[in-house]
Amino acid sequence: MPSLTNILSRLTSPTHSLASELSPVMSSTGRASEACRQVLENDDILQQIFEEFDMTGDLNGDDNSNRHSLLSAALSSTSLLGSSLDMLWKTMPSLIPFLKLFSSFQEVNGVNMIYGSITPEDWMRFDNYARRTKNFIFSNSTSINEIHVDPSTFIRLASRRSAESLFPSLRRITYPREALPRADPFLLSSSVERIDLAEVSQDSDKALALLSMLSGETPGLKSLNIIGTSSITAPLLRPITQLENLCSLSLGMLGQAMDNKIMQWIGSLEHLTSLSIDFRTRDPSITTNSPTFVGLNRLTSLSIAARPFQVRLALEQIRSTCLEELSITTWGSSTGGPRPHRRGIVRQWTSFATVANSRWNGSLRKVFVQHESRISGNIQFLDVFAPLLNITTLEELEVKQAETKLAIDASQYQRMALAWRKLRLLHIDCVPHDSPNLTDILLPFSQDCPNLTSLVLPITVVNVPPNVSPEFHNLKFISFALIKVGNTLAFARYLDCLFPNLIRVRSIRDSSVYVEDANNTVHPRSYYFSWVYNWVYR
Secondary structure (H helix, E strand, O other), X not given: OOEHHHHHHHHOOOOOOOHHHHHHHHHHHOOHHHHHHHHXXXXXXXXXXXXXXXXXXXXXXXXXXXXXXXHHHHOOOHHHHHHHHHHHHHEEOOOHHHHOOOOOEEEEOOEEEEOOOOOHHHHHHHHHHHOOOOEEEOOHHHHHHOOOEOOHHHHHHHOOOOOOOOOOOOOEEEEOHHHHHHOOHHHOOOOOOEEEEEEEOOOOHHHHHHHHHHHHHOOOOOEEEEEEOOOOOHHHHHHHHHOOOOOEEEEEOOHHHOEHHHHHHHHHOOOOOEEEEEOOOOOOEXXXXXOOOOEOOOOOEEEEEOOHHXXXXXXXXXXXXXXXXXXXXXXXXXXXXXXXXXXXXXHHHHHHHHHHHHHHOOOOOEEEEEEOOOOOOEEEHHHHHHHHHHOOOOOEEEEEOOOOEEEOOHHHHHHHHHHOOXXXXXEEEOOOEEOOOXXXXXXXXXXXXXXXXXXXXXXXXXXXXXXXXXXXXXXXXXXXXXXXXXXXXXXXXXXXXXXXXXXXXXXOOOOOOOOOOOOOEEOHHHHHHHHHHHHHHO
């Protein structure tokens, strides 16, 4: 493989003319220096361009000079230039850069438009970049700063294409809340596979118009994500029930718009593998005595935010036998005082774990459980989640109940480590509890869970245990509820013995710990060597 230094020595002063290869960049911005700046500031582009070059050799001169040499090398080859342009234009936040490719684009009486004829050169330039664009991800800031464009401008451009859409390679369109009023139906085409709409409301005329056009204009649509508001009703959401080929569907904050007809449509989607549904705004207007979640034979990922009885209904009625990811968010309380309420919540959570174990014991890999209401008293962790211990395929478990006491002793942690040997992530967020012997908790994970990379435990660390024999483990991130040890250096060395690849340690509930890091973190190994350096050499 040639060294980068030799390549640059040949390419910084190319012998052949670059005019024809530079023209697309120059014409897209009007100035070659602007194109250089865009490439230089995008490390992803440089990395892709030079992925086959030997970057290990020393480069003489300052960094700025070296980057200009890299740019010179990039602009000296049509193939390298093409890859950089593909990345620059792959994801766009606005339509304005495309309009500025036309020399006749100007402001007329306060409105921006293409005024006059479209030259063949202008159209070729537009076509060159329009075919590179795969994603339009509009942002709220882009919408606020967007200039006003005459709507007929894009109609005029679209009329120049006969058999294909204005952006033939477009795959994804994303509209946040502020950008919805500028939603452009002409972007819809058979090539679009994913559409995201945020905070759709009753008066979002453009967004609702898009929903009514989806079945006819985007036959290839595979993923639809809608976040609604409390004003959306079932009739306004019903146009999406004409879609038949969705593989992924996410409906957030649309509880009041869900009725039996929409739920039955969801169940009829034969290709659906991922479903996220959120009833948080209001309970859906569905009758519980009729099947509402029946179907979904191919579902592999389910995320549901609802009251416990609705969650239980979904888990029992879904027909899929290959669910891999399950996310449950519930709220509300049981009737009676604190003790009956606590027992009711425990029964509900245990029922979720029992159904998950009985139905997806051989496939479930990820589980997330959150209850958004505070639960008084103490709850034994495995009194609730013991059925999950039988799911040996489990790789990720996350439990979030920040204001609830989930009692977990060392023996329960040991049972988890033994049961879930494939575990990669374990996050338990609840009211902190003390641990008399931290080693009894951490050592089983070090010995029995070789794939574990992220661990969050609701433990208050007060004392530093004695160091153990060094273990080889790939754990990268560990978090405790509170870290109150007096000797942080000794604690860092202790963790380094257990997990030599550890990158970050966090104290979740105490911002005064490790204040030298803005993110409240400490790197054990670097912390240790920094301390040794200061002690020995200073």
